[in-house]
Amino acid sequence: MSKKELQVAALKNGTVIDHIPSEQLFKVVSLLEIEKLKTPVTIGYGLDSRKMGKKGILKIADKFFEQNEINRISLIAPSVKLNIIRDYEVVEKKLVYLPDELWGIVKCNNPKCITNNEPMKTHFKVIDKTNVTLQCHYCEMKTKKEDIVLL
Secondary structure, eight states: OOTTOOOOOOOSSEEEEEEEEGGGHHHHHHHTTGGGOOSOEEEEEEEEETTTEEEEEEEEETOOOOHHHHHHHHHHOTTOEEEEEETTEEEEEEEOOOOSEEESSEEOSOTTSGGGTSSOOOEEEEEETTTTEEEETTTOOEEEGGGOEEO
């Protein structure tokens, strides 16, 4: 092992979230409510990456994410990769992708939207996956990535 390599304890069971843009790492930590977990978590910030320059990584013991949690990650870090670990082996690799529609994840920025005035789930269509632009299904207001407020 070279002096530049970082040695982190192997994960027996859980999820590794890799290729998180460094500037988005703590947003992902907050979004997934990592601080509420009772299992060990390893956070790597500003790590060297050939593809990205710098990256972040999360290793979360005994946690396997549901698709709706993965969809939340895609809004702020669409290029991450999830590695599912069982008995110290990678058993599945998942690419995070932004789906065509999102339910109950994003708040509509229109104060007059029905979703802000009635007890109902929000529903957005993803109209631009590259720049992340959403459109409310109910009031049709468009929301750009920098204006997204997660529920």
